[in-house]
Amino acid sequence: MIKTVAWWAVLMAVALVVVGLQTDRQTRRTPAVAASVPEAFRSAAQLPIAAYAVAGDDHESALAEAEKLVRRRPLPAEHLRVLAQAQFLAGDVAGSSLSIQYAAQRGWRDPLAQETMLRLALEAGNTSEAARRYAALFLRRDTQDALLEELGPPVLAETGGAGRQTLIDIVGGGERWHNQFLGRGARVMPADAFVEIVGATIENGTRYECRMLEQALRGVTARDEASGVAFSAIIDDQC
Known part of the structure; x- marks a missing residue:
């Protein structure tokens, strides 16, 4: 009898663990269930919480919740970014700045971390890092064009400057x-800036599809006629 009770107790304990772990995993698809995950099993669930x-x-x-998140899963850049937000709201500006830098170093795909680091780099006068x-x-397809249009001028303002040169190296x-x-x-x-970057990469040996260059020419000319004339000359040299 005692063995039977002990056996059922073990089964119940295992079942509770399995349910807790499965519910935690489910939060990746359904964040709304995060609050129903028992505290002891919160891993994925801690992010939405x-x-x-x-x-x-x-x-x-x-x-407190953000610090708990990073203690449990310290590697994802998104978790550090959430911590940075929480620190800033709590008045810890220095800690927030440090956390967002770590987040940006770990996760180049985290858009908010990248935008924050870009703006910090501009404030520090480091246009290469901003670029x-x-x-x-x-490179992120979900980045809004409006954001890139806003950030482009301060990053790429200087003809022949560090921002443009960095993009020339990256694009090439x-x-x-x-x-x-x-x-x-x-x-x-x-x-x-776009015309300078394309021209410089071509000079450095990059070969683009002529069809794509001609499509780009129409877009550039519609925005700035003088740049369109310069870009047309570049296309003539390659195509």
């Missing part, structure tokens, strides 16, 4: 995204 707390008015509670962050945002070394660069860059970058 911390994010909801950050969106609320209790900043101290949000900071690297701009490239990271540019990224053959797999040349078509994306031509199609999107003609829309969102300052027209003269």
